[in-house]
Amino acid sequence: MAIKASAVLERLVEGVMSLVEIPINALERLMGRKRVPYLFLAPNLVLFGIFTFLPIAISVGYAVTGGTNLFVTDRPFVGLDNFRQLLSCQDYSRPGTCQESLFWTAIWNTFWFVGFNVVATLLVALVTALILNRAMVGRGFFRAMFFYPVLLSPVVIGLIWKWFLDRNGLLNAFFEMMGVPPHVFLLEVGWARFFVVLVSVWFHMGFYTLILLAGLQAIPKDLYEAAAIDAASRRRTLFAITLPLLGPNLLVVLILLMIRSVQIFDEAWVLTNGGGPGTANSFIVQYIYQMAFGSDLRLLGLASAASVLMGVVLLALTLVQLRLARKTEEI
Amino acid sequence: MAGTINPVAFLGRTRRRGRIDITDILSWLWLIGGTIAVLVPVVWAGLSSMKPEAEITRFPPSLLPRTTQQVVVPGYDRPLGLWTVTIDGESREMAMVRRIGIKAQMVDPENPAAPVSVDARTISPVQKLTIATENYSDPLERFNFLTYLKNSVFVTVVATILTLIVNAMAAFALSKYRFRGDKAVFVLIISTLMIPLTVVMVPAYMVIVGVGLVDNLWGVIIPTVASPTGVFLLRQYMLTIPDELIEAARVDAASEFRIFWRIVLPLTAPALAVLAIFSVLWRWNDFLWPLIVLSSRENFTLQIGLNAFQGEFSVQWHYILAMTFLSLLPVTVVFLFLQKYITTGIAGTGMK
Amino acid sequence: MGELKLSSLNKAFGAVHVLHDIDLSVKDGEFVVFVGPSGCGKSTLLRIIAGLEDVTSGRIEIGGRDVGQLSPAERKIAMVFQSYALYPHMSVRKNLAFGLENLKFKRSEIDARIAEAARMLAIEPYLDRKPRQLSGGQRQRVAIGRAIVREPDIFLFDEPLSNLDAALRVQTRAEITRLHQQIKTTMIYVTHDQVEAMTMADKIVILRAGRVEQVGSPLELFDYPRNLFVAGFLGSPRMNIVRASIAGIGPEGASIDLGHGAVLPCDVDPAAVRPGQRVLAGIRPAHFQRVEEGGVPFVVQYYESLGTETYVYGALAETQEPIIVHETGHFAPPSGTRLAIAPMPGRLHVFDPDSELAIARRDAGQRRGAVHGN
Ligand SMILES: Nc1ncnc2c1ncn2[C@@H]1O[C@H](COP(=O)(O)OP(=O)(O)OP(=O)(O)O)[C@@H](O)[C@H]1O
Numbered sequence A: 001m002a003i004k005a006s007a008v009l010e011r012l013v014e015g016v017m018s019l020v021e022i023p024i025n026a027l028e029r030l031m032g033r034k035r036v037p038y039l040f041l042a043p044n045l046v047l048f049g050i051f052t053f054l055p056i057a058i059s060v061g062y063a064v065t066g067g068t069n070l071f072v073t074d075r076p077f078v079g080l081d082n083f084r085q086l087l088s089c090q091d092y093s094r095p096g097t098c099q100e101s102l103f104w105t106a107i108w109n110t111f112w113f114v115g116f117n118v119v120a121t122l123l124v125a126l127v128t129a130l131i132l133n134r135a136m137v138g139r140g141f142f143r144a145m146f147f148y149p150v151l152l153s154p155v156v157i158g159l160i161w162k163w164f165l166d167r168n169g170l171l172n173a174f175f176e177m178m179g180v181p182p183h184v185f186l187l188e189v190g191w192a193r194f195f196v197v198l199v200s201v202w203f204h205m206g207f208y209t210l211i212l213l214a215g216l217q218a219i220p221k222d223l224y225e226a227a228a229i230d231a232a233s234r235r236r237t238l239f240a241i242t243l244p245l246l247g248p249n250l251l252v253v254l255i256l257l258m259i260r261s262v263q264i265f266d267e268a269w270v271l272t273n274g275g276g277p278g279t280a281n282s283f284i285v286q287y288i289y290q291m292a293f294g295s296d297l298r299l300l301g302l303a304s305a306a307s308v309l310m311g312v313v314l315l316a317l318t319l320v321q322l323r324l325a326r327k328t329e330e331i
Numbered sequence B: 001m002a003g004t005i006n007p008v009a010f011l012g013r014t015r016r017r018g019r020i021d022i023t024d025i026l027s028w029l030w031l032i033g034g035t036i037a038v039l040v041p042v043v044w045a046g047l048s049s050m051k052p053e054a055e056i057t058r059f060p061p062s063l064l065p066r067t068t069q070q071v072v073v074p075g076y077d078r079p080l081g082l083w084t085v086t087i088d089g090e091s092r093e094m095a096m097v098r099r100i101g102i103k104a105q106m107v108d109p110e111n112p113a114a115p116v117s118v119d120a121r122t123i124s125p126v127q128k129l130t131i132a133t134e135n136y137s138d139p140l141e142r143f144n145f146l147t148y149l150k151n152s153v154f155v156t157v158v159a160t161i162l163t164l165i166v167n168a169m170a171a172f173a174l175s176k177y178r179f180r181g182d183k184a185v186f187v188l189i190i191s192t193l194m195i196p197l198t199v200v201m202v203p204a205y206m207v208i209v210g211v212g213l214v215d216n217l218w219g220v221i222i223p224t225v226a227s228p229t230g231v232f233l234l235r236q237y238m239l240t241i242p243d244e245l246i247e248a249a250r251v252d253a254a255s256e257f258r259i260f261w262r263i264v265l266p267l268t269a270p271a272l273a274v275l276a277i278f279s280v281l282w283r284w285n286d287f288l289w290p291l292i293v294l295s296s297r298e299n300f301t302l303q304i305g306l307n308a309f310q311g312e313f314s315v316q317w318h319y320i321l322a323m324t325f326l327s328l329l330p331v332t333v334v335f336l337f338l339q340k341y342i343t344t345g346i347a348g349t350g351m352k
Numbered sequence C: 001m002g003e004l005k006l007s008s009l010n011k012a013f014g015a016v017h018v019l020h021d022i023d024l025s026v027k028d029g030e031f032v033v034f035v036g037p038s039g040c041g042k043s044t045l046l047r048i049i050a051g052l053e054d055v056t057s058g059r060i061e062i063g064g065r066d067v068g069q070l071s072p073a074e075r076k077i078a079m080v081f082q083s084y085a086l087y088p089h090m091s092v093r094k095n096l097a098f099g100l101e102n103l104k105f106k107r108s109e110i111d112a113r114i115a116e117a118a119r120m121l122a123i124e125p126y127l128d129r130k131p132r133q134l135s136g137g138q139r140q141r142v143a144i145g146r147a148i149v150r151e152p153d154i155f156l157f158d159e160p161l162s163n164l165d166a167a168l169r170v171q172t173r174a175e176i177t178r179l180h181q182q183i184k185t186t187m188i189y190v191t192h193d194q195v196e197a198m199t200m201a202d203k204i205v206i207l208r209a210g211r212v213e214q215v216g217s218p219l220e221l222f223d224y225p226r227n228l229f230v231a232g233f234l235g236s237p238r239m240n241i242v243r244a245s246i247a248g249i250g251p252e253g254a255s256i257d258l259g260h261g262a263v264l265p266c267d268v269d270p271a272a273v274r275p276g277q278r279v280l281a282g283i284r285p286a287h288f289q290r291v292e293e294g295g296v297p298f299v300v301q302y303y304e305s306l307g308t309e310t311y312v313y314g315a316l317a318e319t320q321e322p323i324i325v326h327e328t329g330h331f332a333p334p335s336g337t338r339l340a341i342a343p344m345p346g347r348l349h350v351f352d353p354d355s356e357l358a359i360a361r362r363d364a365g366q367r368r369g370a371v372h373g374n
């Protein structure tokens, strides 16, 4: 039966394709084989053009225009006013003194988030990868286990954790068992920030573990054998062989992690009910989102100016990453 | 150093056969602890999603979904809750009639004529394992969850099919032809890897407005179709297909399009499968872009619906968790079956 | 039908000029072999004939029509690739059918042709296997089968035997020759193996660095190489080349001085040389014979005995120029032995050291056409 079904499917596909073929082959004959690659590229390039390159152009357009009109051509030109508004500040370390205090709050929140998240994720992923790299029984199982959250949606993760951290949730039950008074974790600034980082580590560490593990497994085994013959201690083996050889991978992971951390939004938004408590977990993407779409007053100029600034940072990070990736390949 | 554990040395070593020492134990502790940390919030949410509304907010919570057993006692209109009561050192099951302060009035279901009054602090409910299926069925019937599900499936399937076709075509052109500007086009496409959606979401929304796809599922699908990662992944794979095969097909009178779908596509199947898995995960889990584009309920995807749902029914955790679980289920099932494929695919390409 | 005519064909990849003014004509049913060292442009020329590569300038005619603008399929050619290029995801049967399906043949016709080709090549038992389930030799036959079912005007082969082991190569070589005799279609065959060229070809085209060096039947090329390159390329071990000079020109013709007072008659056209002229003498190892007197003194270094024949390696006594001498049967000269050797009559080739061209022979008129090419 199964064979029959697949044969039928094959026939079906063939039938459909032989119909699809007719106009395409006609076009091919019309254009000549030389130009066929352009035909194959066209859909992709059109989509890229409309949804990536055009928006980049519009983005710059928005950033230098004001008003709330959606169409760039209908917006008054304001030069660098949007940037000026974003960047004018008496004391950058105190967002309250800035004209766009929300923006600076978001910047600082993002800054701290990136710092803690990068360090924590990197450490956890590295330790896990090193452990999994030892010839462990059940490596496949644990690798899969740590990887599982990576596949979940940020909304699901936000909700699951929100429930876990609820006033009546499991964590508080555990606290009570220990005799600690219960907390409303997500309404207390310190706890809320802590858990945004923790959830982010929980969410993504499996991915970085996987990459680091692949890097570790690419280190030739005979190096370890040579080190063992040379009577190198474990500490020396780690610092003299494993980490240096993993170095390029670590750098790539670091940059990747930074690029992604800067763009924190989805899971934090769900977990903290939109950046709460107050603006304690309001990050830069959230700022852009809220400026542009948060209310009927669409401050597209400010949002785009902030996007452009973030884009520059991300671009710089990406260029560093590409550099490193190329170096890694050379090694 | 004797007797102390050196964490650095511990990580640096590779296991020696036949001996278990402290480093092995620490490794296992780390892994098992990690596994528990991964599982606990998920499993907890899963268990909670099966608890009835009355139970879910009980604190301290019970681990398993249970409900207080109810009995119908002659002479009372409503079913009464069953409790364990200790009277004169003897433990009995009695139904609670009412509760006043610390006193509870109980009746014996067998002998309802004579209620007794007991100290409410000494009694405990009789519970049994139940699964509150209404948590799942209610939202499916009363709210739009089936619509959300349908929308999510539609977006995921259509976007994945288009992603495969459009990017495979571009990858074919970029791997198997030499033409004027081939390098430039490749660089152009790859350079868009550097432009995450978060940076262009504002103007991209304007484009969507311009082409009239606001609040339309196609507005969610189409901008995601052309994927630089997809082009890159497929192109690298297609480069490994020998050019002679394509020339043989040309000699065999195949049109270029026929070469594409009869020769190149089948041979690219492994890479297409990886991209398909990625695309399914990306689209199923997408949040920010659909959040921007979709505005009316009947167009929501599961993730957006879920988010809206939690905003509106913020206290109705039994519904929220059930729906969360429904949306997590397909991904979990896919992962259970394709775990190896996914992890090796991701390790090999360094993307997600 | 299967005539092929190339006229002043040029091909450049960007700035790299890989084929220079190729002229060639092939008669219907001929078996033509392109040989030459690696990178000389054999594959490029073949692929240009196939239509897989554009020409930079020049004209290609197949069966009298200009096919320059036609696609491979329209040229009515079929090609067997070096790697066979079997479609790995299709069964052997589908591999054979693919081209015919593309040409919209009727199912019954397709099946008939596949059956016929499968019978001819003895691949019937494998028709429903995938290529990876076949041995190298079987794959090779399927690749040929895929060409046969198309019933092309010209078969093109690009080093089809290079992936086979030695024994299979000899066997398949014979099979292809037999196939050619059976179907009598024009075949163009690229190889860098001179044995294949010598044994299979009706006509050999020797290429070097994108130019045709010589075209002719295998024996013509072997006996009358047009230049040093051709002389050295065909024949194994290579032709010995020694410095020499024209000793004199007498009524018997010219004589050549190989050194050591060995002056031998040679059949160069006396009008083409002058006494005392420096030349290069080429003698194939098999064309040396041992002589009692008047030969060239040769000091044996070592020898390789192959049973039926022996190769003696050594050098000319005075000039130390290395020489290989071929002897039939058993021959075991100890190292240091001095032998007197001389070329067999008429087997001495004389080349001009500057132009590297063979110096015309007295009997050149009888062999018109043997030395053409460019
Ligand atoms: N696509 C190309 N782009 C640039 N140069 C090429 C290309 N194809 C071939 N060449 C060059 O053209 C020359 C001839 O190549 P060709 O493949 O025809 O050699 P060949 O005689 O078949 O050698 P071999 O015996 O090694 O197969 C080589 O110098 C090669 O580097």
Ligand SMILES: [Mg+2]
Binding pocket: C042, C043, C044
């Ligand atoms: Mg070649």
